[in-house]
Amino acid sequence: MNDIDIINDILKGNNRKYELLVDAYQRQVMATCMGFVHHRDDAMDLTQEVFVKAYRALATFQGKASFATWIYRIAVNTCLEHLRKKKKKQTLWLFDQGNDRMEPSHTQTPQHEAEQNELQQQLQSAIDSLPENQRIAFVLSKYDELPQAEIARVMMMTEGAVESLLQRAKKNLQKKLSSLAKEF
Amino acid sequence: MNCSTFQQQIWNDASQLGFAEKKALTEHLNHCAECKAISHQVEAVQQLIDSEKNINTDAMMSQRIMNAIYAEPSPRNITWGNLSYKLMVAASVAVAIAIGTSLPILLNNNSSETTTTMNEMAYLDDVTLEGLDSWLIEP
Ligand SMILES: [Zn+2]
Numbered sequence: 001m002n003d004i005d006i007i008n009d010i011l012k013g014n015n016r017k018y019e020l021l022v023d024a025y026q027r028q029v030m031a032t033c034m035g036f037v038h039h040r041d042d043a044m045d046l047t048q049e050v051f052v053k054a055y056r057a058l059a060t061f062q063g064k065a066s067f068a069t070w071i072y073r074i075a076v077n078t079c080l081e082h083l084r085k086k087k088k089k090q091t092l093w094l095f096d097q098g099n100d101r102m103e104p105s106h107t108q109t110p111q112h113e114a115e116q117n118e119l120q121q122q123l124q125s126a127i128d129s130l131p132e133n134q135r136i137a138f139v140l141s142k143y144d145e146l147p148q149a150e151i152a153r154v155m156m157m158t159e160g161a162v163e164s165l166l167q168r169a170k171k172n173l174q175k176k177l178s179s180l181a182k183e184f
Numbered sequence: 185m186n187c188s189t190f191q192q193q194i195w196n197d198a199s200q201l202g203f204a205e206k207k208a209l210t211e212h213l214n215h216c217a218e219c220k221a222i223s224h225q226v227e228a229v230q231q232l233i234d235s236e237k238n239i240n241t242d243a244m245m246s247q248r249i250m251n252a253i254y255a256e257p258s259p260r261n262i263t264w265g266n267l268s269y270k271l272m273v274a275a276s277v278a279v280a281i282a283i284g285t286s287l288p289i290l291l292n293n294n295s296s297e298t299t300t301t302m303n304e305m306a307y308l309d310d311v312t313l314e315g316l317d318s319w320l321i322e323p
Contacts, residue, residue: 018250023246031237044245058259059259174225178225
């Protein structure tokens with residue numbers, strides 16, 4: 001049963017079939033969300049939001065793109081929307097986001113753990129500080145391991161444009177990482 | 185090969201490199217401090233990405249999503265009420281885009297900032313627009 005058959009069944013009223021799509025794409029959507037928010041619980045909430053949004057819009061899915069491309073697009077938009085709302089909140093309250101990120105593993109000494117945690121946050125910040133389109137292309141390429149052709153479909157760009165975005169993203173990251181070089 | 189080529193290879197998955205390429209890269213890293221440093225940095229980024237993308241979700245994640253889905257009305261219920269609402273939104277979006285695109289032309293403003301914002305808008309509204317597109321052709 002392919003995605004289109006499943007969607008047709010759901011549109012006929014068999015909403016339980018949606019679980020097949022959730023099971024098929026949940027891991028990828030979660031990876032995309034982690035790439036943008038680096039926080040497990042936030043990423044899980046966003047993943048749920050993505051699937052609910054996709055479900056609500058299911059009747060409008062035309063099959064012009066594959067369901068995978070479509071849900072990646074919804075995932076990217078949902079994450080960007082979330083980050084914008086969060087940025088607004090932070091500007092209002094100037095909260096420290098230090099403890100909001102992914103926790104390090106618990107198999108290390110406290111000092112090593114603290115250092116690792118700091119490095120991890122610096123790497124996350126370096127990714128987050130990329131210009132938006134570079135960041136989207138980078139997350140889809142590295143977190144979802146999508147080929148450039150699929151990234152191009154998700155972002156509605158040419159493959160050449162995606163390639164150029166990825167090259168610039170890597171150059172920019174390299175620059176940012178060089179300034180942290182002493183940490184490595 | 186120069187450093188720039190090696191630095192591109194550093195970002196690629198090692199499994200994508202051929203035997204000769206891998207060997208040349210390893211030899212280069214033994215002699216070039218700059219590329220060696222970049223290689224360590226990229227490795228750290230890759231480790232972060234691997235740990236994040238393979239993070240365990242709640243075992244009940246599917247169930248949690250499906251519970252949210254069961255609370256939703258069926259997606260097939262397209263009523264004339266929300267269709268006309270969607271048409272109004274479509275019209276507003278069209279007007280906003282028309283104003284947005286014509287203003288810079290009227291003001292003869294060719295700054296790259298304006299272009300980025302418009303591209304971004306078109307991109308961000310895609311899901312909505314794809315939806316609206318089909319709402320319009322639905323009888
Ligand atoms: Zn070099």
